[in-house]
Amino acid sequence: MTASATVPVLQVQRLRIAREGKAILRGLDWTMQPGEHWVLLGPNGAGKSSLLAALTGYFAPTSGTMAVLGETFGRSDWRELRRHIGLAGPAVAAMIQPSEPALHVVVGGFDGLINLWQKPRRQRVYKARQFLRQLGVGSLAMRPWGHLSQGERQRVLIARALVASPPLLILDEPCAGLDPAAREDFLVMLQKLPRLAPHTSLILVTHHVEEIVPLFSHALLLQQGKALAAGPLRQVLTSAHLQRLFGKKLTLRRTGRSWRLTLVAQR
Numbered sequence: 001m002t003a004s005a006t007v008p009v010l011q012v013q014r015l016r017i018a019r020e021g022k023a024i025l026r027g028l029d030w031t032m033q034p035g036e037h038w039v040l041l042g043p044n045g046a047g048k049s050s051l052l053a054a055l056t057g058y059f060a061p062t063s064g065t066m067a068v069l070g071e072t073f074g075r076s077d078w079r080e081l082r083r084h085i086g087l088a089g090p091a092v093a094a095m096i097q098p099s100e101p102a103l104h105v106v107v108g109g110f111d112g113l114i115n116l117w118q119k120p121r122r123q124r125v126y127k128a129r130q131f132l133r134q135l136g137v138g139s140l141a142m143r144p145w146g147h148l149s150q151g152e153r154q155r156v157l158i159a160r161a162l163v164a165s166p167p168l169l170i171l172d173e174p175c176a177g178l179d180p181a182a183r184e185d186f187l188v189m190l191q192k193l194p195r196l197a198p199h200t201s202l203i204l205v206t207h208h209v210e211e212i213v214p215l216f217s218h219a220l221l222l223q224q225g226k227a228l229a230a231g232p233l234r235q236v237l238t239s240a241h242l243q244r245l246f247g248k249k250l251t252l253r254r255t256g257r258s259w260r261l262t263l264v265a266q267r
Helices: 048-055 078-084 102-110 122-134 150-162 180-190 239-246
Strands: 010-019 022-032 038-041 063-068 085-088 168-172 201-206 218-223 226-232 250-255 258-263
Touching: 010 048, 022 048, 022 218, 022 226, 048 063, 048 168, 078 085, 085 150, 102 122, 102 150, 122 150, 150 168, 150 180, 218 239, 226 239, 239 250
Parallel strands: 038 201, 038 218, 085 168, 168 201
Antiparallel strands: 010 022, 010 063, 218 226, 250 258
16 A cells, blocks of 8 residues: 555544543544654643554544545545554563564564564565664564663664555654654664655654654654644744643753753743
């Protein structure tokens, strides 16, 4: 499956998700066009995880409509569609056995498998090794998952997500657990993704504006299950919007290619 230049990568209209009588998403509207790279930003409890679960077919909408890569939820086989969405995040990492070699983790991305039980095909092994090299961890191909650092694991997960050339890649808080040096190293690598996967649209889920590198063009600010703001980054990422989002008096500054958010001291 390849993304069409005329069909939105995703289109969510009045999406509502409720569980046990509690509304998690409350009439969310969001459209992502081909060629756009989005940041999904919001505090804990905003509904980010539930939105990702819906987009990948693990949560059924309570109401509203949702289309991903031209396929509409309820009319398409979301299990098949899921194979065309690359996902790198803690939900995937938690299912990988400590003994699984990094190379096999990546090869599993071709079919959406975790923990291979049979010998992988030679052509797939070759491509998996290519991605590991391009992401700077080629020498770790046969190292067990349990012996990788957090930063190395994130690169392996991204290689796994990209190996099948998905039209959409979701990075779910990829810097969580990284020390400051490892995070900066990871963000430099992140800038290379459009070159490695030129036909893949990206969604970065994060709490931190410092992780928004220049490749991202748009942002969705999610607050209590609703879109506080959505659109081009320069219009959405403002001090006023972020103060409303986090409920604190904040100042947003851009220094060179980096964003910095600071709390204004109260007198």
